[in-house]
């Protein structure tokens with residue numbers, strides 16, 4: 385058939401011209417609309433379509449590469465017979481169906497991805513997001529070296545479920561020196577962060593319906609894992625001395641979850657009296673204690689607070705530490721100190737969950753700790769974090785004018801800032817205004833199980849440099865002034881109805 389017969393080509397306007405032409409020619413060939421076995425000469429088609437000849441040449445080249453045009457050259461471009469198979473139609477989007485198991489239903493009920501607190505704020509220039517690690521080029525270099533070394537020397541076999549001995553030894557050493565916890569490598573289980581630790585704790589200790597006491601407020605991710613396992617949650621109050629142990633429902637409570645070194649999120653340090661009380665409660669009632677020591681490494685004033693586990697004579701405490709704060713959360717490594725009577729069950733649970741944590745990362749971390757690199761990194765990080773925390777506190781005080789109350793816990797990578805006399809809805813208004821200005825702020829409300837009458841902000845400072853904190857505070861002040869303007873001297877502010885102020889261990893809650 386002559387090639388000069390007219391062709392009806394429609395370009396779809398999407399992307400570069402040669403790609404549009406390629407698509408149009410493919411469609412014409414498949415639909416038999418090419419009018420013959422030969423494609424028109426490139427010059428002719430270019431003229432007809434008002435395109436450059438190079439565009440047509442590029443399209444023909446692409447068609448030849450994909451098998452639509454026969455390899456023969458010289459006497460024109462022949463349409464291949466048969467044509468290459470059409471790609472399979474795009475998969476039909478499956479409608480989501482209802483949960484297929486009780487567990488799936490529970491997970492759906494308590495895990496709404498779009499409502500996870502502390503997520504990125506769209507369009508934020510700066511964000512006081514909690515849990516963001518410090519950018520640290522020195523750590524990146526050191527870690528790359530450790531990983532490359534470990535990749536060469538680590539066995540490619542499955543690592544032991546309990547974790548590499550070298551990492552368990554290094555962890556024991558570290559725990560003894562820094563956290564006052566004296567255990568042996570056989571007591572340590574290497575886990576995929578605190579999140580896996582709590583899942584294993586639930587596997588080993590809980591049946592659906594068991595009562596678990598959690599601090600109010602608390603780290604929501606732990607509550608959600610426990611709820612998904614069918615636990616019945618009891619929120620127990622927290623004051624300046626930490627968990628109010630007397631509020632725990634006696635006898636029926638199977639597990640008590642606490643953050644004694646640095647209560648999350650208020651920052652209270654659990655007093656010795658409360659620690660003794662809690663351990664006594666566990667020994668008397670047979671309850672277990674989950675000690676979440678998530679950021680015990682970073683304390684800026686005073687001595688580091690020893691872990692609750694260091695006082696545990698009856699082996700009721702399951703102690704969990706993580707490298708998410710001390711290193712970075714992407715590592716997904718942590719450790720669980722198993723009470724000796726539960727060792728076997730924990731190792732079995734870990735095997736069931738994932739056989740073991742990744743071996744190369746474990747080996748790299750073991751060497752990083754044993755060689756002293758980890759503690760050097762901790763020292764430098766603590767210095768930087770201290771400066772960031774001071775910059776944040778100074779800035780907040782400067783713009784407070786009686787509107788903020790800073791809960792200064794002298795530790796960790798976050799602060800709680802209360803807004804006296806304001807409720808959650810007003811805090812949300814501040815958060816929304818700040819977002820409009822390009823600033824990420826986070827209400828403390830999602831960390832409570834029960835609605836509260838006072839609102840506050842959880843302000844993470846680990847991910848912002850001092851200059852960034854200063855810039856973010858300019859935006860913060862603008863939002864604060866816009867949403868909660870300071871009343872003139874003629875109109876004294878309405879005295880807020882307040883609950884007693886949370887005080888830290890030294891009684892130094894800073895009202896600004």
Ligand SMILES: Cc1ncc(COP(=O)(O)O)c(C=O)c1O
Pocket residue numbers: 515576577578579580603643648676678706707708713718
């Ligand atoms: C109270 C608390 N525990 C534990 C973690 C760390 O969890 P993971 O080790 O799973 O990263 C965090 C992190 O934000 C936390 O806030």
